[in-house]
Amino acid sequence: MxxxxxxxxxxxxxxxxxxxxxxxxxxxxxxxxxxxxxxxxxxxxxxxxxxxxxxxxxxxxxxxxxxxxxxxxxxxxxxxxxxxxxxxxxxxxxxxxxxxxxxxxxxxxxxxxxxxxxxxxxxxxxxxxxxxxxxxxxxxxxxxxxxxxxxxxxxxxxxxxxxxxxxxxxxxxxxxxxxxxxxxxxGIPKDSLPFFSAEVSVGQIVKKPEVSKTQKDKVISQMMEIKKKILDGEEDFASMARKYSQDPGSAAQGGDLGFFRRGELAPEYEATSFALKPGEISDPVESMFGFHMIQLLERRGNTFNTRHILIKPEPSEEDVVRAEKYLDSLRKEILADKISFAKAAKEHSDDRETSDNGGFFTDPNSGSNRLTLRTLEDPVLYFTIDTMKVGDVTVPMRYDDVDQRSGRSEPSVRILFYKERFSAHRANLxxxxxxxxxxxxxxxxxxxxxxxxxxxxxxxxxxxxxxxxxxxxxxxx
Missing domain, CATH: 1.10.4030 (Triger factor/SurA peptide-binding fold)
Structure with missing residues (x-):
């Protein structure tokens, strides 16, 4: 076999x-x-x-x-x-x-x-x-x-x-x-049934601080200054991309992304790119990744080659505090049985990887909501759960969430729910x-x-x- x-x-x-x-x-x-x-x-x-x-x-x-x-x-x-x-x-x-x-x-x-x-x-x-x-x-x-x-x-x-x-x-x-x-x-011999260590079922509800208009305006102002320096001939686009762009995949290449077809990049990015003339530089345009300043290098039919400078606005302390207050109110509703944790996660969590599963972490191998503590890669998460009792919902906690697209850490807030613990046992249906x-x-x-x-x-x-x-x-x- x-x-x-x-x-x-x-x-x-x-x-x-x-x-x-x-x-x-x-x-x-x-x-x-x-x-x-x-x-x-x-x-x-x-x-x-x-x-x-x-x-x-x-x-x-x-x-x-x-x-x-x-x-x-x-x-x-x-x-x-x-x-x-x-x-x-x-x-x-x-x-x-x-x-x-x-x-x-x-x-x-x-x-x-x-x-x-x-x-x-x-x-x-x-x-x-x-x-x-x-x-x-x-x-x-x-x-x-x-x-x-x-x-x-x-x-x-x-x-x-x-x-x-x-x-x-x-x-x-x-x-x-x-x-x-x-x-x-x-078909598994009884004496060969696998033995599973103790497991837990843990969920989270994540709130990413909503960046205020003030923080966004700071980024827009910074990018317009960069654009002015490029247009005035003080700097070139590639060197500014290497210096300021927060896209690690393209910054080292002077922001160059290479050719893409329609539908392969963020809609806002694509629409702006097709509206530019070769060599033209856009004003800052916002997408889910942050703010882009785009230069069209070449267009061939439905494909286009661009370079960009990406800057993502950071939430302020006030933005983070608002996220904490939001989750604290949601936690009180969960504890008062006004809403279930799973429903609250599906409707309010900003972490799509867990929210679609009622907020619960899943084992990467089995897809089950039950996992051993060693499966948790985040040491803070591990030790937090180790101090909780079954049924506990934590107060809002700050943590750094790593963006899988950019690899950058983003300040986030979450509450954890310790739903259940399963003792070590032999496998059973x-x-x-x-x-x-x-x-x-x-x-x-x-x-x-x-x-x-x-x-x-x-x-x-x-x-x-x-x-x-x-x-x-x-x-x-």
Whole structure:
């Protein structure tokens, strides 16, 4: 059976953001692996061991370092209570990914370059935020420029997006019924039932301070001064973008975004861009990301190339206090049973990731509202819950919310609700239905993927290093 290992985006980062990775192998060599590599541990004059190609799928390769990083990440992220994957499982998964990419070229399953660029910018911003937005620190650690790192990220992210699209196409008709879940559960030997640690159900209602007109006017005034300096010839647009723009994805490139089609950028941004003449600079225009000052570089039919300076107004202390008062009033209504926490979250929370789920955090693996405390990455959140009792709703608390698009921290306010605690136990249908449903879905996906793999492998060239013959990934099981 083919085992499909699900990775978070951080695996993609690990595959290329490694100070120790040496990618000396050349993809252009399409000969067999036996002739594609020199002895198993070829060394450079300095004594540095070269990386090794362990599999080829058409023109796509898998390196020994790819497998090692993916294996370590898969083990660290294996779902609680279930067996961690073996190296062969992970190798098989990487091979399937390469097969999907090769097959996508045959089947014309594509992702747009614009989609890839947007994802790359967002994920690079998240990485950069871990270094306090300091590109020099990133370059110093990895020995590559920001552009080089983004180029490597772009290739990995494109592959990841293609694989996701292929997976969706292959398993598009998959359904999981309660009968399927029961059958899967009953097929697990009683002495092999997974053991789950204590879990909690916790929700939040978030209020992002509404920025006052005064704060917005300050940004508009600042941007108009920047525009005047550019038009007067005192400064050029690119240098001002590098100095002032808060878009980490484009600031280093002088604000240049490259070509996009209609419908791919924020409506306000797009409308302003199409109203400009080549070379013309707009007044500040507001979108959900902040205020933009846009320069149209070129327009080709329904595509356009622009650069911009983005500045996001910061809420004042008064703005934050208003958010605290708003949540305090809402908390009193919840405690007085005038409104349920879930209803209040859906109607009033500014965090869309949790509000659609009644405000409750979900386990990234199972999708369940029950999660172990170790799943919570925010240490403040962890220790706050550790001091609460079941049924408690906290007073409004300030915290820094990291914007997933820009990687920037934004001051926010939230209240937390500790709904329920579940003791450690062996898996059962009543308490663990959602986890078992996800496991059932993965099993059915594996079966579908296995059948697809048997047929698809005949359409591409696959060559595997003899060292990995033991994994038997090309054999029907």
């Amino acid at each position: 083919i085992k499909q290992i699900r990775y978070s985006y951080s695996i993609a980062l690990l595959l290329f953001l490694s100070a120790n990775t040496c990618l000396w192998a050349q993809e252009s060599d399409t000969s067999s692996l036996a002739s594609a590599e020199t002895p198993k541990k070829e060394e450079r004059p300095s004594g540095q061991v070269l990386d090794k190609i362990i599999a080829k799928v058409d023109n796509h390769i898998i390196l020994e370092s790819d497998l090692q990083k993916a294996y370590l990440e898969a083990v660290s992220q294996s779902q609680q209570g279930f067996e961690a994957p073996s190296r062969c499982d992970v190798f098989e998964s990487l091979l399937i990914n390469k097969l999907m990419v090769a097959k996508s070229e045959i089947d014309s399953v594509l992702v747009s370059e614009a989609e890839v660029l947007i994802q790359t910018d967002q994920r690079f911003s998240m990485v950069l935020s871990q270094f306090g937005g300091d590109e020099e620190s990133l370059v110093e650690i990895y020995g590559k420029t920001a552009d080089q790192l983004k180029a490597e990220m772009q290739d990995a992210i494109k592959e990841q997006m293609i694989v996701q699209k292929m997976q969706g196409k292959i398993a598009e008709d998959l359904t999981v019924s309660p009968a399927d879940v029961r059958k899967f559960f009953e 009543k308490d663990d239905y959602e986890k078992l449903k996800q496991a059932t879905r993965r099993k059915k996906e594996e079966d579908i993927l296995s059948n697809w793999f048997v047929l698809a492998k005949e359409e591409v060239f696959i060559d595997i290093d003899p060292q990995y013959d033991r994994c038997e990934v090309l054999q029907e099981k």
